Amino acid sequence: MELERISVALRPRTPREAVDLGAVILRAHAWPVWSAWLVFTLPVAVLCVALGLLLNLPWLGVLLIWWFKPMFDRVPLYVLSHAVFDHVPNWRETLRGQWQWRWRGTLASLTWRRLDTHRGLRLPLELLEGLPPAQRSARWRVLCRTISGQANMLIFGCLQLEIVLFVSLFLFGVLFVPGEFWPDSWGAYAHEAIRTVPTTVTLLISSAVYLAISAMEPLYVAASFTLYLTRRTQLEAWDIDLAFRRIRQRLQSVGRTLLWLLVCGGLLCHSHVAAADAADKTEHIRVERVFDPSSPAAGTTSDSSASHGPSGEPAEPAVAKGDAKFAEAAAQAYNDPRFGGSRTEKTWVLRHPPKPQETISPPGRFMFGNLFASGLNVLLWALLAVAVGALLVFALKYVRKHPFKPGASVSPVLAQVHEVVLTQALPDDLAAATRSMWQSGQRREALALLYRGSMDRLATALNISLPLDATEADCLRRARTLDDTQRSQRVVAIVRTWQHAAYANRFPSDSDIDALLTGWPAQAIEPKAVQV
Amino acid sequence: MLDTVRQFETPEGVFLRLRAAGALPRAQAWSIDLAIRAAVFWGSMIPLAFLGAGGMGIGALVMFVLTWFYPVVCEVYFHGQTLGKRAMGLRVVNADGTPITWMPSVVRNLLRAVDMLPGVYGVGLVSTLIDPYARRLGDIIAGTMVIHTSELPSGSQVPVLAAHRPPLDLATDEQAVIVDFAERCAQLTPQRQQELSNLLDPLTGQTGEAGTRQLVAYANWLIGRP
Numbered sequence: 001m002e003l004e005r006i007s008v009a010l011r012p013r014t015p016r017e018a019v020d021l022g023a024v025i026l027r028a029h030a031w032p033v034w035s036a037w038l039v040f041t042l043p044v045a046v047l048c049v050a051l052g053l054l055l056n057l058p059w060l061g062v063l064l065i066w067w068f069k070p071m072f073d074r075v076p077l078y079v080l081s082h083a084v085f086d087h088v089p090n091w092r093e094t095l096r097g098q099w100q101w102r103w104r105g106t107l108a109s110l111t112w113r114r115l116d117t118h119r120g121l122r123l124p125l126e127l128l129e130g131l132p133p134a135q136r137s138a139r140w141r142v143l144c145r146t147i148s149g150q151a152n153m154l155i156f157g158c159l160q161l162e163i164v165l166f167v168s169l170f171l172f173g174v175l176f177v178p179g180e181f182w183p184d185s186w187g188a189y190a191h192e193a194i195r196t197v198p199t200t201v202t203l204l205i206s207s208a209v210y211l212a213i214s215a216m217e218p219l220y221v222a223a224s225f226t227l228y229l230t231r232r233t234q235l236e237a238w239d240i241d242l243a244f245r246r247i248r249q250r251l252q253s254v255g256r257t258l259l260w261l262l263v264c265g266g267l268l269c270h271s272h273v274a275a276a277d278a279a280d281k282t283e284h285i286r287v288e289r290v291f292d293p294s295s296p297a298a299g300t301t302s303d304s305s306a307s308h309g310p311s312g313e314p315a316e317p318a319v320a321k322g323d324a325k326f327a328e329a330a331a332q333a334y335n336d337p338r339f340g341g342s343r344t345e346k347t348w349v350l351r352h353p354p355k356p357q358e359t360i361s362p363p364g365r366f367m368f369g370n371l372f373a374s375g376l377n378v379l380l381w382a383l384l385a386v387a388v389g390a391l392l393v394f395a396l397k398y399v400r401k402h403p404f405k406p407g408a409s410v411s412p413v414l415a416q417v418h419e420v421v422l423t424q425a426l427p428d429d430l431a432a433a434t435r436s437m438w439q440s441g442q443r444r445e446a447l448a449l450l451y452r453g454s455m456d457r458l459a460t461a462l463n464i465s466l467p468l469d470a471t472e473a474d475c476l477r478r479a480r481t482l483d484d485t486q487r488s489q490r491v492v493a494i495v496r497t498w499q500h501a502a503y504a505n506r507f508p509s510d511s512d513i514d515a516l517l518t519g520w521p522a523q524a525i526e527p528k529a530v531q532v
Numbered sequence: 533m534l535d536t537v538r539q540f541e542t543p544e545g546v547f548l549r550l551r552a553a554g555a556l557p558r559a560q561a562w563s564i565d566l567a568i569r570a571a572v573f574w575g576s577m578i579p580l581a582f583l584g585a586g587g588m589g590i591g592a593l594v595m596f597v598l599t600w601f602y603p604v605v606c607e608v609y610f611h612g613q614t615l616g617k618r619a620m621g622l623r624v625v626n627a628d629g630t631p632i633t634w635m636p637s638v639v640r641n642l643l644r645a646v647d648m649l650p651g652v653y654g655v656g657l658v659s660t661l662i663d664p665y666a667r668r669l670g671d672i673i674a675g676t677m678v679i680h681t682s683e684l685p686s687g688s689q690v691p692v693l694a695a696h697r698p699p700l701d702l703a704t705d706e707q708a709v710i711v712d713f714a715e716r717c718a719q720l721t722p723q724r725q726q727e728l729s730n731l732l733d734p735l736t737g738q739t740g741e742a743g744t745r746q747l748v749a750y751a752n753w754l755i756g757r758p
Contacts (some may be wrong), residue, residue: 009535016621020536020680023661028534106757157556160563161657168654175650219661223556234685237728243709244731251700251734322694322758329758396719516741 003242005086008229010239018230022223026076033076033218036091040075040098041214044068047207058202062209069217070109070119074098076218077123080225082348088307101127118144120224121151144358147231154227158220165212173204336372426453431522435513450522451498454491457521472499487520494521538665538677548629555660557620560677562653564616571596585655600641607637612680621682627675636674659674660714687715693745697754700735707754714751717744 008025026033045065052061078097082089086393089097105126115124121144125131129436131139144151183189192202233239333339417418427433431451437446455475462478472495479491494516500506516522540548569659580587606614612624612632624632624640647656647668654666665677690711702710717725722741729736729743736746 007534009533009537011535014621014680014682014685016553016557016682017536017551017680019535019556020552020666023554023666024536024664027662027664153560154556157560161555162560162651164559164657167652168650171650172654173654215661228623234719236724237713237716240709240713240716240728243706243732244713244728247702247706247709248731248734326756326758460623470720 001276003238004245006084007086008084010242010313011234013230015147015227018227019154019223022226025080025226026219026222028090029079032088032090033079036075036079036094037218040090040095041072045210053116058197061206067211071106072217073123073221076221077225080222081128117152120220121228124225124228144332147227156186158216162212162216165215169208186206426456431517438513444501447498447501450494454494454521458491491521550629552665553622553678553680554666555657557622561616561620561622564619565614568615569602573598603641604637607632608634621680622678623681624676624678627677632676636676640670640674640676643673688718690714690751690755691748693752695748695757696749697753698750710747711751711754714748
């Protein structure tokens with residue numbers, strides 16, 4: 001394996017991100033993956049469906065396509081595992097490559113390991129690493145330790161997305177079926193159709209299943225492969241390996257002579273430093289006890305970190321001494337004016353500063369002040385309570401004084417008038433009766449009497465009966481039908497005068513009343529006629 | 533180099549790395565949200581069922597609020613995370629990495645109506661598979677993306693050794709990788725540690741365990757230990 005040629009950014013990733021990286025790789029190499037996939041899987045799928053149709057078992061084709069998924073997985077893995085190392089095989093190479101890869105693991109996963117949820121993760125281990133079985137199980141345990149849960153999530157997530165794609169395709173197809181062809185009950189239809197499916201429906205559903213599997217299965221393989229890559233990057237520090245190789249290359253390209261000079265310089269520097277504190281050098285080396293500082297011996301920490309050197313001796317004083325040196329250096333750095341340090345600033349100050357004693361008050365005064373403040377506080381709250389109480393009392397009193405009654409706003413005077421008017425019988429001499437009432441001060445009553453009498457006479461003159469609910473407007477309309485314009489004008493004047501009095505409380509002068517009371521309808525006989 | 537990261541450089545020269553989240557974690561987060569909303573809806577329907585037609589009406593309102601307001605309110609007020617996204621370590625941000633605001637959140641959630649077609653998020657799934665940052669149509673139009681927020685797996689502290697100055701001036705990324713090696717060497721087998729440190733024998737002048745120790749000493753110097 002030539003790690004330098006890898007075309008994936010290697011870095012520590014969470015398992016979830018590793019899965020997403022699979023989608024990115026697949027998108028980058030979509031054409032080679034799916035072309036090889038189609039060439040490899042389409043004939044198999046067609047054979048499966050044909051077998052199902054021949055045996056008259058329509059579901060068999062779909063089941064077989066699903067069952068052969070572990071075999072199909074080899075194709076995307078072949079393309080991606082080569083593409084990651086910068087060589088993208090075309091579909092011919094991919095198919096040829098299938099014969100070079102072993103089939104034993106695939107046969108196992110097609111039969112007794114078909115329901116294994118770690119299928120995608122097992123694939124690179126078996127096909128790419130090719131270890132003997134004894135080592136493989138040990139390696140499998142190490143590989144699976146932290147990503148087993150994520151592998152389960154991955155396979156069920158892909159299954160879920162596959163179902164989503166299939167249902168989407170199905171619903172999309174149903175959209176194109178006109179409403180009148182829909183069965184009355186989809187449930188009954190499905191129940192019946194499972195036994196006798198038309199061949200076209202079988203073909204359509206099988207192709208929808210094949211399309212959904214074709215879309216999601218390469219994604220599953222790619223995601224499993226990147227999960228595997230990420231786990232190996234974590235286990236073997238591939239990213240550090242790559243970076244170290246780059247550093248090495250840079251150092252070697254500097255040239256042999258220069259390199260030797262540099263190494264000699266480095267060694268000299270090294271030995272110089274080493275000579276300075278050779279006495280306690282070994283004591284500096286210790287394993288840092290990060291998680292359990294009270295552990296008696298560092299030898300109990302992890303085996304790999306034990307390789308950093310001899311440990312177990314109490315090296316605390318040396319480190320403390322080193323820390324002191326570091327603190328000294330830091331203090332020196334802070335003395336640099338760029339990082340702070342001290343500087344002199346000149347400002348004006350009062351020669352006789354105000355005496356601070358005046359501001360310091362005895363504690364008793366504070367106590368008094370606090371008492372006063374809290375008293376004031378209580379007083380203010382009490383004032384608020386009194387104000388609210390007074391408002392309540394006022395509201396209660398107001399409600400008791402002016403109890404709410406619907407219709408209470410009607411003037412009692414008018415009601416009285418109506419009572420009086422309605423109980424009075426019409427006098428024979430309307431003008432005289434009105435005038436006497438007017439002169440006695442009952443102006444509203446007088447005008448009401450005049451209005452009622454006029455209407456009565458109007459009805460008699462027109463030989464009609466005015467309805468009880470006739471309004472002033474009705475009366476005016478009737479009055480205009482009179483032949484004599486003078487009479488009708490007079491009736492209109494009476495109605496208007498009454499309206500002004502009744503609704504606006506405006507009364508005419510005495511002379512106006514006299515004008516209204518002359519002639520018909522106030523007087524039964526026209527003065528003109530008398531003159532004639 | 534293929535990666536899921538979308539990188540921005542601020543005017544100050546700081547690189548912001550947004551780790552785009554793909555279809556699978558997002559589908560799982562959505563499933564969690566769906567389960568939570570269904571539970572809340574059924575829980576509220578039990579008392580509402582006793583109120584007859586009025587209760588049904590209130591139930592429909594609850595359904596409406598859960599469908600259209602739950603994601604928006606969660607995204608705006610809980611740092612771009614619905615409960616499902618929080619469980620999966622995801623977050624919605626604007627495409628430039630700034631926190632999501634009302635307008636983009638409303639747009640991306642209203643466009644679920646399109647992504648939901650033809651009933652089971654088929655359009656959204658295809659869109660997330662095609663887009664380089666796994667955005668669905670609502671994300672593309674609202675100018676947002678869903679990113680991973682969970683902490684990256686990191687090593688432990690650098691083991692303490694007497695600091696040594698590297699004999700050469702190293703570039704910043706080279707210094708970083710030496711510190712990285714020292715932090716992560718506890719996760720590696722001793723053989724692998726020595727393989728790696730042997731690669732740098734032009735720098736350390738040593739091989740095997742001594743080389744490893746030398747690299748850790750350099751890392752101690754680089755992080756400023758005495």
